[in-house]
Amino acid sequence: MIRVTFGAAKTKFMICAAALALSACATMYDSAPDANKLAANEPAPNDLLNATLWLQQAVEYKATTDSVYALAHVRLDEALNDPKWTALPDDQKPGYESLPTAIILDADETVLDNSPYQAMLVKTGQTYTDASWTAWAGAGQARAVPGALAFTRAAAAKGVTVFYVTNRNVNVDEGTTRNLKELGFPVKDSINAVMTVGEKPEWTSKKGTRRAEIAENYRVLMLFGDNLGDFVDDYKGSPAARQKVYVTNEGHWGRDWLVLPNPGYGSWESSAFGNDYSLTPGQQRARKLEQLKGWAPE
Template identity: 45%
Template structure:
């Protein structure tokens, strides 16, 4: 789930994400890893360059390690092994109870997939930032999406094709903004991923009447999916891809995991992404206005040291 696709409520005043973000800083304890654009001094730019390299090991691991490939592949392979049971069980449901939009009876089966780092691998974009000594920003992200060069995550093609062959619709609920829909669908199709029609992409900005979206949370869009489909499984690379995160703190995130721990590996399937995610701002009170140095210090302070 790309850093551009978890954004704060203030960003929705624009066109909703990835290309129009000048707004107030995200409120503390709200899931967000969107970084506001701001003026920087020469000293800050140097510090940003050094901080950007915090991502070096993570991106190198994604791009070069067989361990990453194995983890991603085994996740999708295990999920495929659960498809028949999910289809057969009439009450099998992968949506949190308060996000179920309709009764399950008579609905067509579907699975929900996040896009970035769940279906499409954007590590070349992250590598570009590292090479250039820069941090994420909306303009460079939009340019990357427009290139349509992201490759499919290991294992996802086999799963998606198996699901489609069984009559399961693939829904893409992404925090890529709706204005990136055309480029995203073109990239998905080019990689061989099933796209039934344009309606299967529910980007940030998709509206469900009567449902108030909280920042970049996906709850309203999951409800929309639940009105039309029986959702068998969900796939993502962070907890907010599966259920709303009311408090983006370490404690709040752990409480969500504890509540739904039995769903992982059965209805919910997590993909590895050490590069970015809402776990990161949870370590510095979701305050991207802090200097890169202050954010780095907060992350260091969160480390558990050997004694």
């Protein structure tokens, strides 16, 4: 009887253990679902979802951009107090020390937050097109990147001219300028403070010609951007080539070249698929996956 009872208890124990194991397995599957199998009504994966959500509601994003611009206030005062300080040593001509001062900022994801455009793409399952981007940019409804407004206004109040050198096309120059002004950014009307692609034939997506033109008449104290191309023209190389460009310019980062985070898009991403936009999104994703350096458990 006792043995039978013990046996029954042991059987119950084994059944319970098996049930617990199955339950544990089920829990593991709940927390790590097969990414390729979607339940009914589950949204399709989208490579922009996490980046866009982060930009729109992560306090960690706001804290990051606020931190960059907090450093900018400190660096700007250092730059104003050092007549030889320049962010463009290769472009400044002799005598630049006595020129009026300026700073150069990129627009998108540096001072203007375009996450509503990206959110529209994610929610409607679309990908970027020139037509939808032009409609968004021309509408002038972007918000300010946290920290950018206070910094640029403080710079202008100290007599520093603020330039926005953007790869937005000249066809949205008016909407972009209006957007900046309505947000309260300093935009000088007496000069061409918002410099767009195509305003002059030599103003291409490589921003070097525009930077050099500003350096003719100003001592450029600082550059701001979210893309390597906001600082140098050789930004479209392979990931390894970009690493070399980064190292070559290591004295600038955090000093007179400040970078804002952009996890959604940029030359960092297109570099991973050889800047070959003829590839489908799936082919681009495959190229990116090939380059991830993964842990290989023994």
